[in-house]
Amino acid sequence: MPPSLATAEHTQTAAGATAVSPPPAVQPAPLPKRDADLRLNDWYEVYPSPSPDIVKSEAERCMSCGTAYCQPSSGYGQGCPIDNKIPEWNKLAAAGRWRDAYDRLRLTNNFPEFTSRLCPAPCQDACIHQLNGPPIAIKCIERAISDTAYQRGWTHPNPPSRRTGKRVAIIGSGPSGLTVADQLNHLGHAVTVYERDDRPGGLLTYGVPNMKLDKGVVERRLDIMAAEGVRFRCNAHVGINLDPEVLQSEYDAVVLACGALKPRDVRLPGRELAGITQAMPYLTAATRQLLDGTPLPDPTLDAAGRDVVVIGGGDTGADCIGTALRQGCRSLLNITRRDTPPDHRDDRHPWPGPTGAFMTDYAHAEGAARFGQDPRRFNINPVAFLADPTGGTPHIRAVLVDRTDPTTGVTDQVELPAQRVILAIGFTGSDSTHLYDAFGIDPANPAAAEPTGLFTTGDMRRGPSLVVWAIREGRLAAERVHRSLSRAGAVSA
Numbered sequence: 001m002p003p004s005l006a007t008a009e010h011t012q013t014a015a016g017a018t019a020v021s022p023p024p025a026v027q028p029a030p031l032p033k034r035d036a037d038l039r040l041n042d043w044y045e046v047y048p049s050p051s052p053d054i055v056k057s058e059a060e061r062c063m064s065c066g067t068a069y070c071q072p073s074s075g076y077g078q079g080c081p082i083d084n085k086i087p088e089w090n091k092l093a094a095a096g097r098w099r100d101a102y103d104r105l106r107l108t109n110n111f112p113e114f115t116s117r118l119c120p121a122p123c124q125d126a127c128i129h130q131l132n133g134p135p136i137a138i139k140c141i142e143r144a145i146s147d148t149a150y151q152r153g154w155t156h157p158n159p160p161s162r163r164t165g166k167r168v169a170i171i172g173s174g175p176s177g178l179t180v181a182d183q184l185n186h187l188g189h190a191v192t193v194y195e196r197d198d199r200p201g202g203l204l205t206y207g208v209p210n211m212k213l214d215k216g217v218v219e220r221r222l223d224i225m226a227a228e229g230v231r232f233r234c235n236a237h238v239g240i241n242l243d244p245e246v247l248q249s250e251y252d253a254v255v256l257a258c259g260a261l262k263p264r265d266v267r268l269p270g271r272e273l274a275g276i277t278q279a280m281p282y283l284t285a286a287t288r289q290l291l292d293g294t295p296l297p298d299p300t301l302d303a304a305g306r307d308v309v310v311i312g313g314g315d316t317g318a319d320c321i322g323t324a325l326r327q328g329c330r331s332l333l334n335i336t337r338r339d340t341p342p343d344h345r346d347d348r349h350p351w352p353g354p355t356g357a358f359m360t361d362y363a364h365a366e367g368a369a370r371f372g373q374d375p376r377r378f379n380i381n382p383v384a385f386l387a388d389p390t391g392g393t394p395h396i397r398a399v400l401v402d403r404t405d406p407t408t409g410v411t412d413q414v415e416l417p418a419q420r421v422i423l424a425i426g427f428t429g430s431d432s433t434h435l436y437d438a439f440g441i442d443p444a445n446p447a448a449a450e451p452t453g454l455f456t457t458g459d460m461r462r463g464p465s466l467v468v469w470a471i472r473e474g475r476l477a478a479e480r481v482h483r484s485l486s487r488a489g490a491v492s493a
Helices: 050-060 086-094 098-106 110-116 138-151 175-187 215-227 244-251 279-292 314-328 362-371 434-439 444-452 467-487
Strands: 167-171 188-192 230-234 253-256 276-278 307-311 329-337 380-388 395-406 411-415 422-423 427-430 454-455
Touching: 050 086, 050 138, 050 188, 086 098, 086 138, 098 110, 098 138, 110 138, 110 215, 110 467, 138 230, 138 362, 167 175, 167 244, 175 188, 175 215, 175 467, 215 230, 244 434, 253 434, 253 467, 276 279, 276 467, 279 314, 279 422, 307 314, 314 329, 314 422, 329 362, 329 411, 422 434, 444 467, 454 467
Parallel strands: 167 188, 167 253, 188 230, 253 454, 276 422, 307 329, 307 422
Antiparallel strands: 380 395, 395 411
16 A cells, blocks of 8 residues: 555545534444454344344433434424334334334334345434434334344235235336335235346345345345235346336336436546446445355456455445455555545534534444555545556556645645456436336436326436435335326225
């Protein structure tokens, strides 16, 4: 690792920001987690289920709240997008009424076992306790309620008592598509989910690494849904090996829930070099190797023994860090053009809402455990990818970057050794836009197709977002589909 990048302070205030008087902490009581040195040797989940003592303490703290800003129904518009009844199930958990807490949680959330692992918890950002201390660990309590429900057998299949005779096809089996399927199936419609990959689950299966969401957690929910009557058809790439017109002729409604997986790219010299990959193919290959026990399809997707640079500072970048560490990378840097976040909220991030503060995710802590320092570097802008002149196929050897000192504003140029570069800089929209043409949908006004029985939902409709927004989108889409089918007759509204 270049000495000039070996140290990076994270205590500086972002340029142009004025720090406000901060609370003593910005993070809630942490979920228990396995030791970094231990978990780096496996792919098991980082966070085990929290203890009853932690849950009781946090849930009781919630009871002193006067206004539940964690819920949008508070009138402020912040908090949980699906309007989870957080104070209600916290109160039940504090009293040890786990079954009632789970029933209350499931009223608004189809998949609490997913959100309690993956959601960045906007409810905690909006928690009123954050005005003078750490917010309630809502996500921790939700995880405990969900895990308890599975442990005690409260999540058995519950198929509908009657069927409507209406058939619905859902294209895409990510969290939004699964939510639509779950809702409509329980309303009595016959639902078939089409998935282009070899396993259902979308990003829940292949986009999120196993140490963040164990695939057994996904599979057990899919098994329940299948037992309740939802049909899953994999390796079904609509518009490629499955005719959209056939679906329209066989189903009363078709829902497009294909996500927003078109990656943002960089136009830099050397982008074509081998060893540079987008985040999703990289994460997908690693998970498929884990599940199938087969070699990686492309050796350039293996970080073992390589110097790795991850470009992009979000959650996906963190997942790429955790994956590269487990593959056994030789060194690792995570670079971003952003300023170093402040230690606390500043005046650009008022409460309620995201803190904008410096946070250490599981993968950042793992990088520090492996290499002795946080892998993140701020104020760094890549300008070119440099080729290794040896060998046959031109291959990446380094990333040329501009590094700006946030205090002086002085920029210098350095090379970062890299035989693997992973681009985790976000997404620009759906990679299944061929379906708009195939179904005759105007992407600028997808709702115009709903009277014809065609619906869109999730990231494909609103753009890249959070898992909890995908669930909200799915529930709203299911309502629209059900109303449409009800107007068509033979459905009990």
